[in-house]
Amino acid sequence: MGTLSPFGTAIRLHGVSKRFAGIDGIEVGVEPTDLDVAQGEIHGIIGFSGAGKSTLLRLINLLEQPDAGQVVVHGEDLTTLSPDRLRAARRRIGMIFQHFNLLHNRSVADNVAFPLRIAGESAARIRDRVDACLAFVGLSDKASAYPAQLSGGQKQRVAIARALAPEPHVLLADEPTSALDPRTTQSLLDVLADVNRRFGVTIVLVSHEMSVVRRLCHRVSVMEAGRVIERVSLDAGHIPPDSQLARWLNEFGGGSESAAPQGYAPHALAREAAHV
Amino acid sequence: MFDNIIELLPEIAKAINETLLMMAICLTAAVLIGGSLGIVVFLTSRGQVLARYRHFNLVANALINVFRSFPFIILLVAVSPFTRHIVGTSIGPLAASVPLSLAAIFYFARLIEQTLRDVPRGVIEAAEAMGATPRQIVTQVLLVEARSGLVLAMTVLAVSFLSYSAVAGVVGGGGIGDLAIRYGYYRFQTDVMIATIVLLVIMVQGIQLLGQWLARHVDKR
Incomplete structure (x- = not known):
């Protein structure tokens, strides 16, 4: 893949694979795969359940150890690092999750402070970053609230603030809107687009929702059965009509041509969301 | 009808002190040693952050x-030779604290390991990331x-070992249970038994109410 951005490559996966036995002993995971993400890009990974898209994402910060291959983030092969250096590298890679994964017994401010505290940052710096990040996601007034008092969309905003606190270069987003309603999804995607534009953070986003990927991403990797079967460049939401992505949209009732300005009508790929 | 009790008031006070001593020793040992053991057993269990130390997990x-x-x-x-070795005697509340502590350590280790399983894997994973x-x-x-589960685990531990410490009375361990057996049971002094x-x-009520109040107080979930 050519590089989109003049700033170079943020993430390069080279021949990574991961196999593990899933439910019923069926092997799931990722077949040897390459992935290049340019600096400043928003890269989507889309596919059905079990396609290996979350596994591929989790290989980027080594939450999954690959069976083979290289994971290069900002020029550093993470698979060769000592545990200490891997932890340092992870501090520059933010991550958000479908179910937010906030600490429930800590206030919003303490959640955002968490990655800075464990990195041993000074109290003054922690205060500054917590204030700045909560202001960015529009939740300054909730600093002393607990996660249980927030809506799903607010929880995900806190998670974004937490991920941004250490000023990461890269943000990994694992189905970040799949537990949210369409309107909340839209405003959350605006926040993610803002993270990318204002701070130049490279984002890799896993989703099974076509509308999410179409709205946000510069490029998309389409996965099936552990392989990237297609890489598509989106031009302002336009999907090339001869792509697998376009065929899926046709097959499952969406339109492949129009850039679907609202684009949140439930389509087949969103059916998977029903069981979360 | 409370003659026996009035006569035994000093004995009762002494028994309460002995029980509190046994509880303090065995609960401290359980929380420090058993708690640590439970945490490590949890961390080394399948899918957790130290799962690579599987052998430790199996042995523990x-x-x-x-x-x-x-x-x-x-x-x-069974442990009385060991008890004599470290306390110098196998009779009395200090001696009874040895087997009590041993039992409490392993009891609490299991309780803690199970309590920690309630922490969602995703939250731990987020911290790893x-x-x-x-x-x-x-x-x-x-x-x-x-933390609220841990407080409740300590409550269960304290209630269980209050009752275990009474069993220690059988071998001359002292404490409230000892009093019940010596006077209430052997001498048929029903009022002392009651x-x-x-x-x-x-x-037990006090421990339970305190534990529940504290657990609710620290739970923000």
Whole structure:
């Protein structure tokens, strides 16, 4: 893949694979795969359940150890690092999750402070970053609230603030809107687009929702059965009509041509969301 | 009709002190040693951050099961040579604290391991993704997120071992249970028996209410 951005490559996966036995002993995971993400890009990974898209994402910060291959983030092969250096590298890679994964017994401010505290940052710096990040996601007034008092969309905003606190270069987003309603999804995607534009953070986003990927991403990797079967460049939401992505949209009732300005009508790929 | 009780008031006070001493020793040992053991067993279990130390997990689990298999009264007698070795005697509340501590350590280790399983894997994973060390995961994630469960586990521990400490009375361990056996049972002083039971009921209620209040107070989930 050519590089989109003049700033170079943020993430390069080279021949990574991961196999593990899933439910019923069926092997799931990722077949040897390459992935290049340019600096400043928003890269989507889309596919059905079990396609290996979350596994591929989790290989980027080594939450999954690959069976083979290289994971290069900002020029550093993470698979060769000592545990200490891997932890340092992870501090520059933010991550958000479908179910937010906030600490429930800590206030919003303490959640955002968490990655800075464990990195041993000074109290003054922690205060500054917590204030700045909560202001960015529009939740300054909730600093002393607990996660249980927030809506799903607010929880995900806190998670974004937490991920941004250490000023990461890269943000990994694992189905970040799949537990949210369409309107909340839209405003959350605006926040993610803002993270990318204002701070130049490279984002890799896993989703099974076509509308999410179409709205946000510069490029998309389409996965099936552990392989990237297609890489598509989106031009302002336009999907090339001869792509697998376009065929899926046709097959499952969406339109492949129009850039679907609202684009949140439930389509087949969103059916998977029903069981979360 | 309370003649026996009035006569025995000094004995009752002494028994309460002995029970409190045994409880303090065995609960402290359980929380410090058993708690640590439970945390490590949890961390080394399948899918957790130290899962690569599988051998430790297998050995520790087997050890916990072995000690939890002993009927307490058998453990009490079986470890008496060990007790004599470290306390110098096998009679009295200090001596009884040795088998009590042993039982409590392994009992609490299992309780803690199970309590920590309630912390969602995703929350631990998020901390890993942020670059947390295993130690930070324990002190800043597990112990914080599971704290109300941990308080309830300590409550269960305290209630169970209040009753175990009464069993220690059988071998001259001292304490409230000893009093109940010596006067209430062997000498048919029913009023003493009733008094000791009332005392134990009050203590159990107190522990339980305190534990529940504290657990609710620290739970922000």
